[in-house]
Amino acid sequence: xxxxxxxxxxxxxxxxxxxxxxxxxQRLKRRSLQAGLATPVxxxxxxxxxxxxxxxxSSDLRAVQELLGHANVSTTQVYTRLDF
Numbered sequence: 001x002x003x004x005x006x007x008x009x010x011x012x013x014x015x016x017x018x019x020x021x022x023x024x025x026q027r028l029k030r031r032s033l034q035a036g037l038a039t040p041v042x043x044x045x046x047x048x049x050x051x052x053x054x055x056x057x058s059s060d061l062r063a064v065q066e067l068l069g070h071a072n073v074s075t076t077q078v079y080t081r082l083d084f
């Protein structure tokens with residue numbers, strides 16, 4: 001499920017071109033290993049972390065559900081597990 005080409009890129013490389021999902025994953029993995037983290041970071045981990053932090057600060061599961069774009073709150077509950 002890629003992003004349509006006409007939408008502006010969120011992440012761009014040195015040459016101003018859109019980064020692919022795979023290149024973002026590789027960069028996160030490489031940087032997390034360079035930082036000495038025990039577990040390599042991946043994009044989905046950032047999504048889980050965002051959801052968990054928002055829930056911790058607001059205690060509003062419905063707000064987190066809306067921010068993540070989930071139709072079902074049970075999906076959001078999976079994202080807000082703290083043991084990812």
